[in-house]
Amino acid sequence: MKFGKEFTSQMVPEWQEAYMNYNYLKAVLKDVLNLRKRMQTVSPKASTPRGSALKRGVSLYRAFSGLTSRQRKNPNSPLARGDDEEVVLFNSVRESGSPSGARHQTMFLKSAEEGGECELVFFKRLDDEFNKVVGFYRKKVQEVVEEADELTRQMNALIALRVKVDNPNVRSQAGASEPRLAPLEILDHVKINVAADTPVSTLKGILMISDSDLSFSKAELRKAEERMTRAFAVFYRKLRLLKSYCFLNQLAFSKIMKKYDKITSRSASKSYLKMVDGSYLGSSDEVNGLIERVEATFIKHFANGNRRKGMKILRPTTKREKHRITFLLGSFFGCWLALIAAIIVVIHARDILNSPGRYQYMDNVVIIITFLPFNIIYRWSRFFLIRCAFHCICAPLYKVTLPDFFLADQLTSQVQSFREISFYICYYGWGDFRKRLNKCDQSTVHEYFFFTVAIIPFWFRSLQCLRRLIEERDPKHGYNSLRYLSTIVALTMRTIYERKEGVNWKIWAAITLGVATVMNTYWDIVEDWGLLQRNSKNPWLRDKLAIPNRGVYFVAMVLNVILRLGWMQTVLGFRETPFLHRTAIVAIFVSLEIIRRGIWNFFRLENEHLNNVGKYRAFKSVPLPFQHDDDQRI
Structure with missing residues (x-):
């Protein structure tokens, strides 16, 4: 499978517009290739000698580099010079009020060459796609960090509720050396929202009757744990998809730059990918850190330290498709056709x-x-x-x-x-x-x-x-x-x-x-x-x-x-x-x-x-069990 199709198949459907538009950049590179072919056709140096029956590609005239890496390289070749011949330079411009921070700009140094205008267009479009990807990724990382903070508050309340329910005689001790609240005192500042959405709860809401105060029962604890389990599972899946988004886009930039080098016989991919690795997309490690902490927290608090059990919940396996559904559907459809035909025959015969x-x-x-x-x-x-x-x-x-x-x-x-x-x-x-x-x-x-x-x-x-x-x-x-x-x-x-x-x-x-x-x-x-x-x-x-x-x-x-x-x-x-x-x-x-x-x-x-x-809505909102006093949510 070609990379373009594989890239599309692995996208999150709701985030499709936020991925690098690989096919569009490929089309721009195709214009670059067509322009270079026309230039070679017009140029006497690139024209094929008369009487030649074979039309060889440009790559057939390149110097042979040998079958092993020990072959001696030509120091004058572009690939050997590496960074000696600079093709692009990079600059970051800060935009006021921009959620993505600095905006990246690539300066193409060969635009004065014949056909360089088309390559300049490519790098401008490449910058647009890169800034789009970095901006979206930065925004999503900020969202998951805020969500992680909220889950931390929810976990503190859940642990305090566990202590209260399992050990009702425990009293919190907060001395002068520890000014922050002890775990049990958190329960004085939260309300629980574990009641199912029912007609009774709706009528109580209309009549302004609140039953969200904690009664410290095992039923409340069980329902709170169920909601937190689901919240962690959804949050973990979001982190994995965000990590996949980062990896796929980095791979897409690598593929498109290598394709550019192959078409133009330049060596710009190395320096460009070095810039990508140093950007927020390549250097940010918040998502990986959150994934590790979520796994450790979930295994410890929801799987009793059993990693296999915990990861089975966080990463559920795909159910196998059963062919009997297709078989029964076809059978019933055939019976339905036979029944209709029989009814028509009976109506006509009688x-x-x-x-x-x-x-x-x-x-x-x-x-x-x-x-x-x-x-x-x-x-x-x-x-x-x-x-x-x-x-x-x-x-x-x-x-x-x-x-x-x-x-x-x-x-x-x-x-x-x-x-x-x-x-x-x-x-x-x-x-x-x-x-x-x-x-x-x-x-x-x-x-x-x-x-x-x-x-x-x-x-x-x-x-x-x-x-x-x-x-x-x-x-x-x-x-x-x-x-x-x-x-x-x-x-x-x-x-x-x-x-x-x-x-x-x-x-x-x-x-x-x-x-x-x-x-x-x-x-x-x-x-x-x-x-x-x-x-x-x-x-x-x-x-x-x-x-x-x-x-x-x-x-x-x-x-x-x-x-x-x-x-x-x-x-x-x-x-x-x-x-x-x-x-x-x-x-x-x-x-x-x-x-x-x-x-x-x-x-x-x-x-x-x-x-x-x-609206990039790839996940449903998961209700959390606890509501703090300083929350403004309804």
């Missing part, structure tokens, strides 16, 4: 669409399609889904995370499925399903349930937006909440029209649906996808795109608008055709909504990822 009982039969076939996709095999996936669904139901009493609001958005596209579930309960609970007879449409309870079940997912999502508005103080979440409320109004008007009909209800349904459609379409494209940016590098898209073909984004936007209009079909009067039953038409538009939601999922997650990349 001419069910033209039979008197075709309405009842179509209702039963919706049953099969709805319940078939459920996954009941993998425990972790099922429990994760149940937990996220419970968080949606209890909104806004839980802190809203990406899986929670992402699932709530999926539920808003399953309105028809929820309505069908109410019909199944009525059909099999109170109807005569053996004769395919039911009176669900005449049931008041079913009618009310049919009316309210459609707005529940949008209500959950609106409450989640209100929770985020309160926590993050971002007005955008307030506007998003109003958007879901407008959708609730639109669904209510459409449901009333479906039940009562009439021109007035049709007008109100059309107006509310039109407003909700415009608001939702704008939010999908601009806010959720981050597109339609007027001043973007990519016209009417966004600066960063994961897909090289920009036309895909325009196609997705057009499809989103078209598919958004699909849910207005009941108001516009497209209800039943001679060859399709109304239930089949509803199923078609529900399928189109699923397709639209699938497209939305892809671009929504892409935008979320790019936002994390733009």
Whole structure:
């Protein structure tokens, strides 16, 4: 594998923009190479003699250095002279207010030579990349040093809590010769935050009821140790990635300079790499020191001195992929295709669409399609889904995370499925399903349930937006909440029209649906996808795109608008055709909504990822167990 591809594969995705742009510098060197080739073609000295059938490269005319290092070197060759022929000089310029400190500048001494302007451009671009890398690395090192100080304070509180819980009769002794606080006195200045995020804790926070005082119980100690274990593991992984970032960029500068020397037949790499080694990128040892101290601390305090056990937690091994998942997925997909084919054959063979009982039969076939996709095999996936669904139901009493609001958005596209579930309960609970007879449409309870079940997912999502508005103080979440409320109004008007009909209800349904459609379409494209940016590098898209073909984004936007209009079909009067039953038409538009939601999922997650990349967020924030009195965090 070439170094460029290997370099890209080992990058931290969220830090990709902060790495040295190796491919760009390679392209600049390619321009240098092309210019030198053109100069050799034009120059009589470099031209090939007439009649020569072979076009030899420039390297074939260099002096042969021998097969071993004992061969005598030509003292006049550029490689033998080493630093005698200076190619570059280095200078550092301090910039006021710059977080990266001094800015490095390279002075190219051969710019007056023919073609030297192109090499001068290369060194300017190289300086830009070097200063970018050093600035980012310095900033991240400062962050981990501050985080290490906080973990030190947390460890002091944890050790004091251990002493207090395991030895409740111990008293701290602070004499005149030791003015700083003894370990146990730290507990007088901290509060513990180990309670899980639950509806009860949220209600206590709203009512200003605090239960964060230490009770010195073993349960508190166990929860505090669990949080500290996780915090150390995440912090250690951050340090390792930062060390890898430093090493990969140093290697990239070494590779690009050696490539420069090979193209230009100069010897600038030695002095340049010496400068890199002496810079903050090459000489800073804070990360290595922190890695050693974190390992020693974790092994001592969380693994009882067992290095193998401690390192297993700090460096978890990658789980082996199991091929049975792929096998079962393929098997189920094949069974699904066979089932669909069998249904089509049965419908055609029995001419069910033209039979008197075709309405009842179509209702039963919706049953099969709805319940078939459920996954009941993998425990972790099922429990994760149940937990996220419970968080949606209890909104806004839980802190809203990406899986929670992402699932709530999926539920808003399953309105028809929820309505069908109410019909199944009525059909099999109170109807005569053996004769395919039911009176669900005449049931008041079913009618009310049919009316309210459609707005529940949008209500959950609106409450989640209100929770985020309160926590993050971002007005955008307030506007998003109003958007879901407008959708609730639109669904209510459409449901009333479906039940009562009439021109007035049709007008109100059309107006509310039109407003909700415009608001939702704008939010999908601009806010959720981050597109339609007027001043973007990519016209009417966004600066960063994961897909090289920009036309895909325009196609997705057009499809989103078209598919958004699909849910207005009941108001516009497209209800039943001679060859399709109304239930089949509803199923078609529900399928189109699923397709639209699938497209939305892809671009929504892409935008979320790019936002994390733009802010260099490679790690989740880990809650710490102790809060000191002088902390200003909420």
